Amino acid sequence: ETGVTQSPTHLIKTRGQQVTLRCSSQSGHNTVSWYQQALGQGPQFIFQYYREEENGRGNFPPRFSGLQFPNYSSELNVNALELDDSALYLCASSHGLDPDTQYFGPGTRLTVL
Amino acid sequence: AQRVTQPEKLLSVFKGAPVELKCNYSYSGSPELFWYVQYSRQRLQLLLRHISRESIKGFTADLNKGETSFHLKKPFAQEEDSAMYYCALSLNSGGYQKVTFGIGTKLQVIP
Numbered sequence: 001e002t003g004v005t006q007s008p009t010h011l012i013k014t015r016g017q018q019v020t021l022r023c024s025s026q027s028g029h030n031t032v033s034w035y036q037q038a039l040g041q042g043p044q045f046i047f048q049y050y051r052e053e054e055n056g057r058g059n060f061p062p063r064f065s066g067l068q069f070p071n072y073s074s075e076l077n078v079n080a081l082e083l084d085d086s087a088l089y090l091c092a093s094s095h096g097l098d099p100d101t102q103y104f105g106p107g108t109r110l111t112v113l
Numbered sequence: 114a115q116r117v118t119q120p121e122k123l124l125s126v127f128k129g130a131p132v133e134l135k136c137n138y139s140y141s142g143s144p145e146l147f148w149y150v151q152y153s154r155q156r157l158q159l160l161l162r163h164i165s166r167e168s169i170k171g172f173t174a175d176l177n178k179g180e181t182s183f184h185l186k187k188p189f190a191q192e193e194d195s196a197m198y199y200c201a202l203s204l205n206s207g208g209y210q211k212v213t214f215g216i217g218t219k220l221q222v223i224p
Contacts, residue, residue: 004156033212042117042199042214043157056209090157099210100145100203104157 004093004105012111013081021076021108023091031099032074034066035090037107043090049074050096078110086112115140117202119215126190127223134185134218136174136200146183148174149199149214157199160185170194190222 005024013019025032031050035043045058049068063079072093078085088109092102116139126132138144148160161169163176163183174185183200200215 035214040122040216042119042201042216043212045211045213048209048211050209056206056211058211092157094210100147100162101159102212106156 004091004103006089006091006105006108008108009106010109010111012113014113015081015083017081017112018077018079019081019110021078021089021091021110023074023076023093023105025072025074025091025093026103029093029095029103030072031094031096032068032072033092033094033102034074034076035092036060036085037088037090038084039087046076081112083112086110115144115202115204115211115213117200117213117215119198119200119218121218122216123219123221125221125223128192129189132185132187132190132194132220132222134198134200134220136183136185136215138181138183138200138202140181140202140204142204145203146174146176147201147203147212148172148183148185149201151197151199153196160198190220192222192224195220195222 007022033048034046037043048056052068065077067075088107090107092104094102118137146163150160151157172187199217203212
């Protein structure tokens with residue numbers, strides 16, 4: 001069974017740029033959630049995708065968007081980066097029949113200068 | 114809106130001492146509550162959930178709806194328990210499970 005993977009591990013962007021983060025779900029999982037974890041904070045829910053459709057969203061502006069592909073891999077896109085977007089971005093996959101059991105990836109550390 | 118409060122950012126205990134990591138939540142319905150753990154240089158992982166009523170690695174947690182608490186307990190701390198612990202609340206919000214995490218408590222077990 002393959003675990004959740006994320007790429008890249010870390011990256012540095014400048015304010016105003018756009019970034020795409022990637023996540024490969026655990027085998028057999030059709031649901032993916034994205035979280036933002038600022039330094040010293042717990043993960044904060046961004047949105048969730050189920051079978052390629054966004055089915056839930058937290059308190060994040062529209063410049064945070066995502067995609068889920070037929071193989072259930074996923075992308076998080078952030079436009080017009082701001083300094084406060086600097087954080088660890090986590091994705092977590094789960095199966096639709098057991099949505100509460102989430103398996104987390106290692107995260108992508110984004111630094112915005 | 115739902116909220117999860119972990120009042121202690123750091124908890125230090127001696128090896129063999131009892132551990133209690135506090136978690137309080139605010140939600141008027143029937144929540145599902147979880148504890149996640151993150152060991153050094155490892156990813157976040159589920160430790161236990163209240164509906165399972167199980168003990169994992171010697172840890173237990175009881176949901177107290179009257180006090181809106183879900184404290185994590187272990188009778189005898191071990192060095193390998195040192196980690197970040199996050200309490201989380203999950204609720205079905207219009208067809209999806211929205212998870213709210215607390216800020217986490219770092220448990221440091223002193224040899």
